[in-house]
Amino acid sequence: MVRKIQTMKKNLEEIQMKPLGESALTVQFGTEISSFINKKVKALATKLHSESFSGFIECTPAFASVTVFFDPFIVKRTYGENEKSSFQIVRAILEQILETLVEEVESTPRIVDIPVCYGGDFGPDLDFVAAHNQLSADEVIHLHASAQYPVYMIGFAPGFPYLGGLSEKINAPRRPSPRTSIPAGSVGIAGSQTGVYPISTPGGWQLIGRTPMALFRPDRDQPSVLSAGDIVKFVPITKEEYDQYQERWQ
């Protein structure tokens, strides 16, 4: 279902555009996590992926921004006039797109249950998160598993969901230096965000548990199990259940 809300013309002043090097531009709609802002992000990303401009490579939607990657050489060759830089050209094109862009509203979001075995070897930072918030480990697990988390973006690693909706009571800062390797399936917290690491990768989040579910499936057309707009629920499981899940899914 697509419903017209309003064009973005009237909030153009609030939108910032800044370069990310000479070959990319970030359109920033705001500086906070909100579904209001995220809808604008989704609308622009969807538009650009279906209908773009010469020299457009791809775009990466995030919480409150869309970064547009382009080839300056092709942009200049196609739209080049006098002294304008490719950044200025792309900015003008995007401003034009934003003026007529409408936000899309989807009907019912998909709910995805993700089983998580909390604490122990799977969640080495659970105690840190608890201590940081003056809670017990069980309270952290309860708070983490009782919320519904909207998927705002997929990024950082293949299939990695950035989720909103984390209780303020269990926020925790990133680690001072990222770990060089984090096992696939690790569930973590960073600031006011929570997420799952789909593949083994370095990362700086505080780890509180692990899921046996594979979130990245490279052989599928859509390689990420989750996509922006889904709702995630974490379901606590025991170590035994974790092992059973893993057997079943392999």
Added chain:
Amino acid sequence: MSVQIIRPGLLATIQDLGRYGFQQYGVVVGGAMDSLSLRLANVLVGNEEGEAAIEVTMMGTSLQFNEDTLISITGGSLNPVIDGNPVPLWRPVFVQKNTVLSFTGCKAGCRAYVAVAGGFSIPNVMNSKSTYIRGEIGGFKGRALQEGDLIPLGEESSFSRKIKKVLQSKLKQGSFASVDWYVPFERYINKSVVRVLKGAEFEKFSESAQKKFFEQEFQITPQSDRMGYRLSGASLGLKQPFELLSEAVANGTIQVPSDGNPIVLLADRQTTGGYPRIGQIAAADLPVVAQMKPGDRVRFQEISLYEAEQLYMKREKEIKQIRTALLLKKWSFE
């Protein structure tokens, strides 16, 4: 036709220009660390610029060509030899059936590219042949090359066949033949100054950090790989701590975690990041960084967006000129 891996060496992978269009699903772009060398290696054997080639890291890699093959080696000078004789870089080379090419050490730079006429006949995964090791996708079976791997080659273009025929006729002795000209691109290897744009959060760093970033030398630590280089040197602090919303990062983004040590994000970088970004390496200088290895020192020189774009345009024109010059060479009469 195929290439057989006799010894993989430190690290050898198949790479092209990367996997585009899937960053929205968090899929890493990857591709050649030094994309300039990859493109030129392909141009020199008559391939499309973005064809897949073998990225050889530092030393120890040995390959055997199972048929007469047209190849080129570009990038770092890793002492490639055939039967003990040095093989020249930055030019097309004809190698005879069953010839073994070995990389015997790091003279300059860190990564060499071996392109073969026709490229490699391996499946595309999400529109790319690049190997993404952490995600176990692309390349040859989603992994680094191993001893015994037999990589099938694709079909040579008619231009490739023309170059091959001319070089083959020049072979008098030994098992390879080349030309006495080369494309003069080796000059960026062993450079230590890298041009950088101010990053999105540059102003959030303390004044002393801003100054040190552009004035002091940093060293590339052993915790460096295709994903990124961790640097040591001056600790770069913020004016005051703040949490940043995760946002897209790019090849060459320099981010600083709260321990103050900068990380340069490279080919296998994550698609988004949440650490403040102090700088962004100009695309034209990414090959310089890609050829640096642990222990090397780097200094960052500030340039404007305008200058970075000029460098980008200049680079593209240079590659185009080389392509044209190569096409104009009278291959059939040499």
